[in-house]
Amino acid sequence: xxxxxYDILGVSKNxxxxxxxxxxxxxxxxxxxxKNPGDTKAEEQFRKAAEAYEVxxxxxxxxxxxxxxxxxxxxxxxxGGGGMNMEDIFSQFGxxxxxxxxxxxxGGxxxxGGGGxxxxxxxxLRIRVKLTLEEIANGxxxxxxxxxxxxxxxxxxxxxxxxxxxxxxxxxxxxxLGRMQTAATCSTCGGSGQILDGKPNDAxxxxxxxxxxxxxxxxxxxxxxxxxxxxxGKGNDAPGNGVPGDLLVAIETQEHKTLKREGDNLxxxxxxxxxxxxxxxxxxxxxxxxxxxxxxEPGIQSGKILRLRGKGISSLNGYGSGDLLVHVNVWTPxxxxxxxxxxxxxxxxxxxxxxxxxxxxxxxxxxVKDMFS
Numbered sequence: 138x139x140x141x142x143y144d145i146l147g148v149s150k151n152x153x154x155x156x157x158x159x160x161x162x163x164x165x166x167x168x169x170x171x172k173n174p175g176d177t178k179a180e181e182q183f184r185k186a187a188e189a190y191e192v193x194x195x196x197x198x199x200x201x202x203x204x205x206x207x208x209x210x211x212x213x214x215x216x217g218g219g220g221m222n223m224e225d226i227f228s229q230f231g232x233x234x235x236x237x238x239x240x241x242x243x244g245g246x247x248x249x250g251g252g253g254x255x256x257x258x259x260x261x262l263r264i265r266v267k268l269t270l271e272e273i274a275n276g277x278x279x280x281x282x283x284x285x286x287x288x289x290x291x292x293x294x295x296x297x298x299x300x301x302x303x304x305x306x307x308x309x310x311x312x313x314l315g316r317m318q319t320a321a322t323c324s325t326c327g328g329s330g331q332i333l334d335g336k337p338n339d340a341x342x343x344x345x346x347x348x349x350x351x352x353x354x355x356x357x358x359x360x361x362x363x364x365x366x367x368x369x370g371k372g373n374d375a376p377g378n379g380v381p382g383d384l385l386v387a388i389e390t391q392e393h394k395t396l397k398r399e400g401d402n403l404x405x406x407x408x409x410x411x412x413x414x415x416x417x418x419x420x421x422x423x424x425x426x427x428x429x430x431x432x433x434e435p436g437i438q439s440g441k442i443l444r445l446r447g448k449g450i451s452s453l454n455g456y457g458s459g460d461l462l463v464h465v466n467v468w469t470p471x472x473x474x475x476x477x478x479x480x481x482x483x484x485x486x487x488x489x490x491x492x493x494x495x496x497x498x499x500x501x502x503x504x505v506k507d508m509f510s
Contacts, residue, residue, distance in 0.1 A: 143189075161190035167182075170183060208357075257379035257380075258380050259382035261372045262373060266386055266387070268388060270393040273358065273390060275425070276357050280354075284347055285350055289345060294331040294344070306320070329376055330377065352371050358451035359453030361453075362388060364388045365386060368385075400459060401452050405464065407422060407466065411470070414465075417433055420433065429448065442462055
């Protein structure tokens with residue numbers, strides 16, 4: 138079982154943003170690769186702390202994690218975390234350390250790309266994927282066409298002479314506090330340590346070419362409108378020896394013609410005639426797994442809610458499925474012929490037609506209360 142993010146950083150679920158940041162800085166400094174060269178266990182703890190901080194430092198991701206746990210990040214890499222590499226960590230959180238490591242944040246990490254050289258990450262791509270209710274209920278694999286910038290065949294690079302391949306330039310200044318060293322991303326190569334040496338005619342100024350590629354996205358069951366998945370490495374390439382960006386997939390949902398979603402539960406409005414309500418009947422209704430047949434007992438009342446357990450949406454956290462709630466509505470005819478009208482007039486005052494609610498027949502407000510409790 139994956140370790141809890143709060144336990145990794147050693148903070149409570151009620152911890153403020155400043156406390157979470159402080160705890161992450163302490164953990165990352167303790168397990169930083171420069172401080173623990175060759176220690177794979179320390180490097181793993183360093184990754185875990187960065188992954189936990191990426192989620193807990195973001196209000197939206199933190200809220201989803203509090204609600205769904207690690208399941209919120211399953212399927213194509215999740216919202217964040219989920220297999221972070223060193224490039225992710227250094228590019229996102231380098232500024233949190235100030236000058237703790239040589240004045241350049243994480244730039245001095247000797248194992249980062251080899252020889253102290255930074256590895257630039259390509260830009261992310263964003264797409265929207267629209268899902269049907271059936272796809273949301275069961276999970277689905279989607280294949281989408283994405284136009285990515287990939288390194289062109291035949292492109293060549295050479296070492297940047299400004300930073301000598303390190304991707305950073307350092308400056309030493311004399312201050313009243315003594316000599317201070319600062320580091321900044323090399324403006325010539327953009328931090329990659331390499332500059333373009335030769336390229337094909339159809340490549341851009343960075344040696345990249347737009348290519349259409351089919352990408353497979355595994356979408357877990359239980360996703361909701363507005364959630365986002367990350368497919369690592371399927372964004373744009375970076376020039377030189379950089380690493381590709383990610384493909385960020387925003388989820389949209391299509392409205393179902395008869396079913397309405399509320400969390401993991403589904404709602405269905407079933408209309409029956411007065412005669413069907415009096416005599417009882419069976420009806421075939423829509424469900425996400427196909428049609429299902431339900432039985433209505435004689436004398437069923439309008440407003441009755443029938444619960445079909447497990448016929449709703451699979452929970453994103455893996456804890457079973459919601460229910461299908463069938464709302465029974467008895468349809469009153471607006472027009473009657475003479476025979477029908479005579480029948481109902483004769484029934485006025487008949488004790489069988491007088492309302493006799495039982496204690497088990499809940500009021501509308503009680504039903505609403507039960508639904509939200």
